[in-house]
Amino acid sequence: MHSLYIHVPFCRRRCSYCDFNTYAGQEHLQAAYVAALVREIGLLAVAAGEALPVHTVYFGGGTPSLLSPRQIAQVLEAVARHFALTADAEISLEANPGTLAPAYLKALRQAGVNRLSLGVQSAHPADLHLLERDHDFLTVIRTVAWARQAGFDNLNLDLMLGLPQQPLERWQRTVELALDLAPEHFSLYALTLEHGTPLAHWVDRGLVPAPDPDLAAEMYLWADERLRQAGFRQYEISNWARPGMVCRHNLQYWRNQPYLGLGAGAHGYAGGFRTVNALTPGAYIRRLEDAAPWKPSMASPSPA
Numbered sequence: 001m002h003s004l005y006i007h008v009p010f011c012r013r014r015c016s017y018c019d020f021n022t023y024a025g026q027e028h029l030q031a032a033y034v035a036a037l038v039r040e041i042g043l044l045a046v047a048a049g050e051a052l053p054v055h056t057v058y059f060g061g062g063t064p065s066l067l068s069p070r071q072i073a074q075v076l077e078a079v080a081r082h083f084a085l086t087a088d089a090e091i092s093l094e095a096n097p098g099t100l101a102p103a104y105l106k107a108l109r110q111a112g113v114n115r116l117s118l119g120v121q122s123a124h125p126a127d128l129h130l131l132e133r134d135h136d137f138l139t140v141i142r143t144v145a146w147a148r149q150a151g152f153d154n155l156n157l158d159l160m161l162g163l164p165q166q167p168l169e170r171w172q173r174t175v176e177l178a179l180d181l182a183p184e185h186f187s188l189y190a191l192t193l194e195h196g197t198p199l200a201h202w203v204d205r206g207l208v209p210a211p212d213p214d215l216a217a218e219m220y221l222w223a224d225e226r227l228r229q230a231g232f233r234q235y236e237i238s239n240w241a242r243p244g245m246v247c248r249h250n251l252q253y254w255r256n257q258p259y260l261g262l263g264a265g266a267h268g269y270a271g272g273f274r275t276v277n278a279l280t281p282g283a284y285i286r287r288l289e290d291a292a293p294w295k296p297s298m299a300s301p302s303p304a
């Protein structure tokens, strides 16, 4: 069984801690980018020489929820055309709470997305301000309600721990408020200060105190215990799920099983090779426009 990772490298703006391959102010490229994704899907299928069985598809970013439901559907239709998508395939999409509305969520569900991953990060305004997130927790509460109404029964919430000036009690409050939303899955990430990000710069200049790794460890252990009490099971370093609700796409990576990486800067691993695509949306689109019908140089394989 294979998995597909589909990278969507667009964001409304950059968060202070983020060094992901994503770009603000490039929305004008979205339509061409989706066309390139559809083309890459077709080319990969030709290269594979058969309709590979696929049991998970993951739209990651960036902010995939900046694409329209029609654009998501176009990509999924191409996947279904060129791969043997299993009937029970897990189709996940990462979303920022501030980008979603009830009609959008309904259309997304109708397009075939059946697992939603919300970048909540914190329930506290001071944390969200420091991270430069563009939502508040009230928006998260509303979004979860809308997602349930739209038919999503598999929700993940991303939370971040070990933030500068984040006391243990504030982290505990975030976890409790997130538990009140009754998701099926949690991803908890300790903050890493990434070189070149505004947050790392602020810490270097003494404008913001450095995160405390011992406190972050305490937060992690407390959360593990609390989630366990609430009926979640940890199945990977950063992931906890209710019984039967583990993310199959996460497990694919964890078990070193094959996945194809599509989109700008996406990494893949299949047939004993690791691949990485052209980094920027513009370069990626140009490569796909030039790639006819199949040029192995489009992705750069290197031995795993």
Ligand code: SF4
Binding pocket: 010, 011, 013, 014, 015, 018, 019, 020, 022, 061, 062, 063, 096, 119
């Ligand atoms: S929304 Fe996510 S991908 Fe985009 S800048 Fe913020 S953290 Fe990075």
